[in-house]
Amino acid sequence: MVRPLGFLVGLGFIVALLCAIFTTPLTNEPQAAHAFHKHPRHIALSSDGLFPHWDKAKLQRGMQVYKEVCSACHSLNYVAFRDIAELGYTEGQVKSFAKSFQVPSINPDTGEPATRDGLPSDRFPAPYANEVAARAANNNALPPDLSLITKAREGGKDYLYSLLIGFENPPKNLPKELQPGTGLHYNPYFPNLNLAMAPPLADGQVTFADGSPNDVKAMASDVTAFLVWTAEPKLVKRVWTGWAVLLYLLIFTGLTYMAYRNIWANKEH
Amino acid sequence: MSFPWAKNYEPQQPLMKWLDEKLPLPRLVYNAVGAGYPVPRNLNYFWNFGVLAGAALAIQIITGIVLAMHYAANAGVAFDSVEHIMRDVNAGWFIRYAHMNGASMFFIVVYLHIFRGLYYGSYKAPREMVWLLGVVIFLLMMATAFMGYVLPWGQMSFWGAQVITGFFSAIPVVGEPIRVWLLGGFAPDNAALNRFFSLHYLLPFVIAGVVVLHIWALHIPGSSNPTGIEVKDEQDTVPFHPYYTAKDGFGLGVFLILFVALTFFSPNLLGHADNYIPANPLSTPAHIVPEWYFWPFYAILRAFTFNFLWIDAKLWGVIAMFASIALLFFLPWLDSSPVKSSKYRPLYRIFFWVLVADVFLLGLCGKMPAEQPWVILSQIGAAYYFAHFLIILPIVSRIERPLPMPNSITEAVLAKHAGTSSASATA
Numbered sequence: 180m181v182r183p184l185g186f187l188v189g190l191g192f193i194v195a196l197l198c199a200i201f202t203t204p205l206t207n208e209p210q211a212a213h214a215f216h217k218h219p220r221h222i223a224l225s226s227d228g229l230f231p232h233w234d235k236a237k238l239q240r241g242m243q244v245y246k247e248v249c250s251a252c253h254s255l256n257y258v259a260f261r262d263i264a265e266l267g268y269t270e271g272q273v274k275s276f277a278k279s280f281q282v283p284s285i286n287p288d289t290g291e292p293a294t295r296d297g298l299p300s301d302r303f304p305a306p307y308a309n310e311v312a313a314r315a316a317n318n319n320a321l322p323p324d325l326s327l328i329t330k331a332r333e334g335g336k337d338y339l340y341s342l343l344i345g346f347e348n349p350p351k352n353l354p355k356e357l358q359p360g361t362g363l364h365y366n367p368y369f370p371n372l373n374l375a376m377a378p379p380l381a382d383g384q385v386t387f388a389d390g391s392p393n394d395v396k397a398m399a400s401d402v403t404a405f406l407v408w409t410a411e412p413k414l415v416k417r418v419w420t421g422w423a424v425l426l427y428l429l430i431f432t433g434l435t436y437m438a439y440r441n442i443w444a445n446k447e448h
Numbered sequence: 449m450s451f452p453w454a455k456n457y458e459p460q461q462p463l464m465k466w467l468d469e470k471l472p473l474p475r476l477v478y479n480a481v482g483a484g485y486p487v488p489r490n491l492n493y494f495w496n497f498g499v500l501a502g503a504a505l506a507i508q509i510i511t512g513i514v515l516a517m518h519y520a521a522n523a524g525v526a527f528d529s530v531e532h533i534m535r536d537v538n539a540g541w542f543i544r545y546a547h548m549n550g551a552s553m554f555f556i557v558v559y560l561h562i563f564r565g566l567y568y569g570s571y572k573a574p575r576e577m578v579w580l581l582g583v584v585i586f587l588l589m590m591a592t593a594f595m596g597y598v599l600p601w602g603q604m605s606f607w608g609a610q611v612i613t614g615f616f617s618a619i620p621v622v623g624e625p626i627r628v629w630l631l632g633g634f635a636p637d638n639a640a641l642n643r644f645f646s647l648h649y650l651l652p653f654v655i656a657g658v659v660v661l662h663i664w665a666l667h668i669p670g671s672s673n674p675t676g677i678e679v680k681d682e683q684d685t686v687p688f689h690p691y692y693t694a695k696d697g698f699g700l701g702v703f704l705i706l707f708v709a710l711t712f713f714s715p716n717l718l719g720h721a722d723n724y725i726p727a728n729p730l731s732t733p734a735h736i737v738p739e740w741y742f743w744p745f746y747a748i749l750r751a752f753t754f755n756f757l758w759i760d761a762k763l764w765g766v767i768a769m770f771a772s773i774a775l776l777f778f779l780p781w782l783d784s785s786p787v788k789s790s791k792y793r794p795l796y797r798i799f800f801w802v803l804v805a806d807v808f809l810l811g812l813c814g815k816m817p818a819e820q821p822w823v824i825l826s827q828i829g830a831a832y833y834f835a836h837f838l839i840i841l842p843i844v845s846r847i848e849r850p851l852p853m854p855n856s857i858t859e860a861v862l863a864k865h866a867g868t869s870s871a872s873a874t875a
Binding site: 193335410431 | 535541542545691694695697698700709711713715716721722724725752768784820821828831835837839861865
């Protein structure tokens with residue numbers, strides 16, 4: 180009984196699928212943007228791979244780029260000032276860095292909204308009070324929070340770095356419907372080629388105390404390294420813990436293999 | 449249950465004697481996974497995956513309980529609470545990544561366990577009930593994994609919940625009210641998130657309960673083996689402990705090495721970048737893709753694009769997707785061949801490997817966007833999937849001429865060893 184019924188059910192699905200096969204067009208709708216879209220360029224960082232470390236000087240420069248450039252529009256909601264001790268700052272430096280920011284607060288006497296000096300336990304304050312304010316200031320575009328940006332985009336750090344250095348004039352053969360509209364900027368690494376953010380970096384925009392190069396590529400590389408850290412501050416610790424656990428497990432597994440061979444030694448199987 | 453030559457539990461220590469009289473729990477364990485359970489001596493490494501699935505379930509429950517101590521099931525703060533676990537909780541990043549990749553590892557071992565059952569005919573009499581309970585566990589796992597993926601409340605969580613609960617709206621007339629009732633709203637929101645969290649915490653314990661039934665049902669006929677020949681006497685078997693506890697211990701080590709490599713070195717390899725963006729009901733991701741373990745079923749769902757027999761294409765897709773799993777319940781009766789192991793089934797063996805390739809093809813189609821050539825490949829793949837189980841398998845099991853089989857497990861083992869020793873002698 181099961182087999183004849185199953186046969187009929189199977190036949191039903193197969194005929195429905197055959198109808199679907201012969202009614203679905205075999206060509207895709209042409210997507211002109213594909214031809215102009217570029218694959219992200221690779222950026223090598225010290226935090227890559229199986230033996231990573233944080234390049235603290237580079238992360239400090241990246242944080243300076245974030246503070247002086249990106250933070251005008253982009254928040255960093257998940258990062259607290261205390262976290263930057265990991266970038267090689269002393270406790271005093273963390274305190275004075277936090278103090279250079281004003282964070283939202285309440286006036287203890289009147290209960291009115293107020294601001295106070297930042298403390299190490301505070302998060303980086305957001306540039307806008309809310310989404311409406313952010314959109315109003317940015318031609319109705321919302322600048323995304325950057326804390327997780329290198330994990331939240333296809334292509335990760337490569338995509339971010341490529342986007343930052345990838346602004347260019349639209350190619351001459353770009354179809355009219357793909358031309359950047361008012362307030363938009365052409366960037367072949369962005370999924371739909373045009374984004375609201377203007378080219379954020381210009382050569383020499385940020386001056387580093389250690390005299391490191393400050394062309395667009397160098398600054399983009401530094402801020403990318405910093406945002407890899409903000410996305411996963413435990414990345415380096417994670418990989419090295421992994422090696423320790425792996426070493427332990429290799430010894431454990433070696434011993435269990437010997438136990439297994441020993442127990443089965445006289446048993447043909 | 450079990451075989452007459454199974455060892456009997458004889459407690460030596462006064463405390464254990466006392467315990468055995470009042471509550472024979474040590475006896476239960478001894479007979480289940482101790483020396484009291486005789487197991488065929490010829491099991492290969494594919495018989496490790498049951499124990500590994502149990503280990504994966506235990507890891508998921510333990511890491512999940514710890515995560516629940518720090519997670520907040522509220523649409524306003526769920527995403528933040530996951531980042532809190534990743535950044536501020538002691539070793540929270542490890543617990544969360546272990547849980548996230550533990551789900552993938554669980555599905556990897558369960559898929560291998562299922563395909564082991566398909567290759568060696570483990571679903572056949574007298575083990576039909578073991579197979580049926582296994583399919584129940586698989587369904588519960590899918591529900592649990594889906595609801596767990598919603599909890600971080602990222603973009604893919606939200607839109608995945610939107611798509612999956614949308615299945616119910618394909619039911620004619622009452623579909624939409626059912627969807628709204630299940631979600632507690634018109635779209636996934638706080639009500640849905642809370643009930644998903646509640647069920648995500650409940651279902652693993654239901655799975656653990658069905659696992660007990662699965663093992664119980666297994667112990668009545670005893671374990672199958674690669675020859676598919678039933679145990680005849682004592683020399684066909686070895687006691688589970690120490691023989692298979694040792695072998696499973698080694699298997700567990702290999703499993704944990706792969707698990708650790710994935711968790712510590714590439715924890716987001718199997719995830720999706722969009723789930724690190726907080727859920728936003730106003731912004732649809734370019735491609736809504738489920739987790740990899742759902743890809744083949746997602747491909748079957750999307751393969752139906754034609755309103756055949758006045759039934760909406762969407763409803764066809766939903767019915768077919770559920771049918772693709774539900775047909776596994778009928779497998780013991782669809783395959784009428786008395787021979788279990790594919791080792792002695794030359795024709796079925798070919799179709800088994802075609803099915804494996806077909807499932808991989810469907811998986812790839814489920815991953816890719818709904819564009820050609822993936823649409824037509826998923827349609828062909830889905831048609832073959834149903835043809836394999838509902839048409840090819842019943843016919844093959846009727847017309848196939850099985851290869852000659854040894855008389856017993858011991859004979860098969862000794863023949864194998866005689867073969868290898870003579871081969872080395874001539875070399």
